[in-house]
Amino acid sequence: MRTVLAAFSAIISGLLVVYWVAPETFAPKDQLPIIKSLGGDFELLSTQPVQGDTAKLSDYYGNVILLNFGFTYCPDICPAVLGKIKVITEQLDPKGEKITPVFVSFDSERDSIKRLTEYLGFFNPNIVGMVAEQKHFAKLHEQYKLLVEKEEVKGSDNYNFAHTDFIYLIDQQGHVRALFSFNDSLDEIKTKVSKLL
C-alpha cells in the first residue's frame, strides 16, 4: 500500500514538474485570449498591394498580422522592433505565406510611400507599410491605444516622436490576441505567434 502511494505521488509530482516546465503541453492550441479592448480595421495610404493606393488592415485578414507603429527616422526603437519582426517572420514563415507584418508610420510629413517602401524592404519586402496622418491618430488611439507625441531634438531643427512601441499579434479573423512590448524576448513572441499558425 505504501509503495502504491509512493508511486502515485511520484507520478503526480512528475506531472506537476512537466506542467511547470512546459505548460503549453496542457493548454489548448488556441489558448491566447482575444483582447477585446484592442483592435479594429483602418484604411490608410499603403505600399501594398498597389504602391500609393489606400489599403485596409482587413485586406490582410486570413493571415496572422504583426502590427506596429513607428517612423523611419527613428534611430533606436523602431529598427529594433522591425529587426525582431524580420527574424520572427523569417523563422516561422520562411515562405512569407502565413504572416503579414504591417508597419504604420505616424510621420506623414517625412515618410512618403516611396521612402517607406525602401526602408521596409531592407527588413522584409513582405512588410506592408502604411502612413497615418494626424487626423487618423484619435481613431488609432481608440482602437490600439496608440500614443504619439512630436518632440524637438535638442540642438537641431529635427524632430523625433515619443510613442508607444507595441507589436500587436492579430489573428486570421482580425482579433488582437497578444501585445508585445520592447522587453519581450524573441522566444516569447515566437511562442505566441506559433500558436496561431
Add this chain to the structure above:
Amino acid sequence: MKLSIITPITVVALAALLSQSACDKHEHFNHTHSDHTHSPAQSTAEKTANAALAAPAIRSEATALDVQINNAWVRLAPATSDGVNTAAYLTIKNPSSQDLILESVSSTAAVHTMVHDTVHDERGMLRMQHLDRLTIAANSSVELEPQGKHIMLMGVKQELKAGTLFPITLNFKDMPAMTIKAFVKGIKAPEAADTSSTKHSSHSQNDEHNHEHSAHSNHHH
C-alpha cells in the same frame, strides 16, 4: 528578459593616462594632444602595463585612468535616399577610482550626434531623453544598448555597410578627445540573439581590422 549581447568585442580603444600625482595629472589633462598614436590595442595595453609597473608603488590618489570602450557597433540602417538616422552602442568601462564623465559625442560621419536614453514614461510611451552628460562611476561600466542609452546618429553621411567602420568621437571631461571606430552590423545582432544565426560577417573581420582601431596612449612620468 534582458537580451544578452553575444557578439565578440569589436573595438578596443584604450586611453591610458598615467601620472604620479594629482597635481601632475591636472597639468596633463589640460594640455592638448596632437600626437594621437594609432597602434594596435594590444601593444597599447602592453605599454600601459609597463608604465603601470614602472610607476611608484605608493599611489594614494587614483591617478591611473584606463578607459575601455568595448563592443562598439552601429546599427545597419536601410539606405533610404533621403536621409538615414541610426544609433551606436558601446560599453564604457572605467576601471579607475575616479568618476568618468562623458560630456559630448560627435562623428565626422553624421550631421548630428548626441547621447540619448530611451525611457518609458508613465503612459507607456518610449521617449528619447537627451543626456547632457553621462557619468561612469569609479570602477564600473555603463552599457549603451538597444532601447536603452545610445548614441543617436542623425543624418548619416557615409554609406552604411555591414562590416565597415564608423568613427565616433567621445569627449570625456578632462581628457583628450577619443575617437573609436565602431563596426556597422546587420540587424540580426544582438537583439535577435540566436547563437546559430548571428555569426555575422563582421566577426571574421575583427582581426583584419585590428590595426584600424584607434588607441590613444599617453604616458606621463
